[in-house]
Amino acid sequence: MNLDETLLSETIDALFAPRIANGVTPGSVVAVFDERGELALTRGFGLDRLTEDGATPDADTAFRIASCTKSFTASAALLLRDRGALVLDQAITDFVPEFCWADGSAEVPTLRQLLSMSGGLSTDDPWADRQEGLSDEEFHAVLAAGTPRDSVPGTVFRYSNLGYALVGQAIALAAGVPFIDFVTAELLEPLGLTATGFRADGRPGRTAVGHRRDVAGTWHPLPYSTHGAFSPIGGIVTTARDLACWGAWHASALTDAPQPGPLGAASRRELQQVHRTIATTRPGVEEFGYGFGLMVEKGARLGHTVSHSGGYPGFSAHLRWNAPGRFGVVAFENGTYAGVSEPTTALVDALIEHGQRAAPPTPWPETIALALAADRLITAWATDAAADALEEEVLSPNVVQDQPIAERREVVAALGVTPTDEEPALEASASPASVSWVRAAAGGRVRVRLSLAPVTPARIQTLAISHEKPAE
Missing domain, CATH: 3.10.450 (Nuclear Transport Factor 2; Chain: A,)
Structure with missing residues (x-):
């Protein structure tokens, strides 16, 4: 990367430091990574926990990444697709027969529609964020009671956590092992993501504590939720260092030199293409939509940019990479729904404007x-x-x-x-x-x-x- 570290540090400070002073979050960490997943610069602000042993977060402080988990879930689904264990156009009832529409409609969503947030389900934040510890049996009982149908499957974008919980069920059935076990054995371990998992306890190093701010401005610590049927929507706990490696691995699939790994480059590219368009007024973006577990932006000025946000009780996360510039940014905060995507997006845009944009390809x-x-x-x-x-x-x-x-x-x-x-x-x-x-x-x-x-x-x-x- 061709970065002016002084300018980069000043830009990060201007975007992130005020969030601590203004009470947006107790602490945050932001890391800029290159095409190999190596950290070019990491900056921490505030505290990872508001106790006597609190420390400034760094690249190895673990945070709950919430919906950034969805790229892991989508990768697991495509890995099984590539192995012939499932077909993306299968109906979800092939895997979860308890699913039915409350209005009795016969057409149920496919895995492809659920992965691209077009399964006909309604938007369900923040209800779903409190369902992670639900057991499979409890989840199936909820489904058997009937799910309200928002729209005809495959017609419109609706951000649905329930849809990704259903995909997690399909992954477990197709793999023959629990969802968490499959993701751990087939993705995390082969990629050497040793600081990444679905548990907050028993981890090496420091783990940030999530917080909620009350109306008086006082921060209250929140416990980590237990893993369960809704872990596929947002259950991963990881560090900026590990998530940068995950992002760079996917981003490399958009180049002529993709990094090797358990999921092939073609399938990783598939994750990063628009499968369901979304209206946008963001300047410089000419195509915007949801891929599989990732948001996708394309435009002449900003290039091909891929991202996902995460918001959970106690946490906020954002992962974003720019394919032409071959760099990315990871940012975590330990305040409930703090919206760290806003300064992270501004940082990536600033880097592009300051010359981190790739030159046009060399003519043959x-x-x-x-x-x-x-x-x-x-x-x-x-x-x-x-x-x-x-x-x-x-x-x-x-x-x-x-x-x-x-x-x-x-x-x-x-x-x-x-x-x-x-x-x-x-x-x-x-x-x-x-x-x-x-x-x-x-x-x-x-x-x-x-x-x-x-x-x-x-x-x-x-x-x-x-x-x-x-x-x-």
Whole structure:
């Protein structure tokens, strides 16, 4: 990572320190990680517990991460899918026959719909956060009484913890072992996430205590809930160091060098694509929605950003990574529903704006060679010189089919393109198969855009020439 540590520290201090002074949370920790999951900078604020032995949280202080757990649950489901133990389009009643709609509707949600928060269930915060210790038997009894149907399954986004509790039941049945045992043995242990688990007691190192603030502004410690049928929605306890490794492992699947691990890169990418769109007015975001256990944002300015928040009695968490910039941020707080996602999102946006944005991909050598040849071809058209051999050599047949060479020559003449022997300054684009450049023309400049066809040997499939508007 190319970070100015002084600027980074100042930005983190400005975003997080006031939250302690303003009574938002007793303590917090924020860690910036690189593409390998290594921590570039960690800052702690306040106290991990309001007792005499309280200390400033650090990268190895454990917190309950609440709904950030859902990416672990979704990863476990896809791991079983890849092994052929379940199918995402199976109905949930194949695994939990007790499930039924209160209105008697026959169509029940599939695992895919539950994973993408479109199972027809209603939003259930904060009710679900108090159900973690529910036994399977108690959970099945709740289901047998009938679940209110919010919408037709597969039609709209509704954030449902109940849906992920149901997915947890399916994972346990398909795996033949309890949900927690499967996640621990098949994901946490193979990835070396030794500080991650579903229990707060008996852990090495320090564990933060969650707190609730009353109307008078006094903080009260809260006990950790016990694990049970709702652990798949938010039961994991972990450190910033471990969660950074988890985030980087997933983020690496979006690159040409994915880290190895129990879940294949293709399935990890599947988690990080929009499966259910959500309306947003956030600046710079052109596509927003829920993947599988992760929120996904895409836009020209901010790039592909993946995240999830967590809020529980006593805790708030946020995990966020920017794929083009190859960095991420983990932040934890020990105040009930403190909303640590807000400063964390602001920090990631600030890092992107301060240059942690990835450069466009380097054009292929074939792209560069054909662009230079195309520039010579444009000069030939501008001087009315013959260029049959060069046209045959560099242009895909569709170029001539889409617009005859005679018309292309007319366009060059109408734009007044100036002949030149100088090589153009090529500008990279979003794809290594595309470039653009400018050329002088009568009364201004023209922009040339080129892209290659997906064939070998390489050929030009797009060659567009248009007037370049002056910069305002």
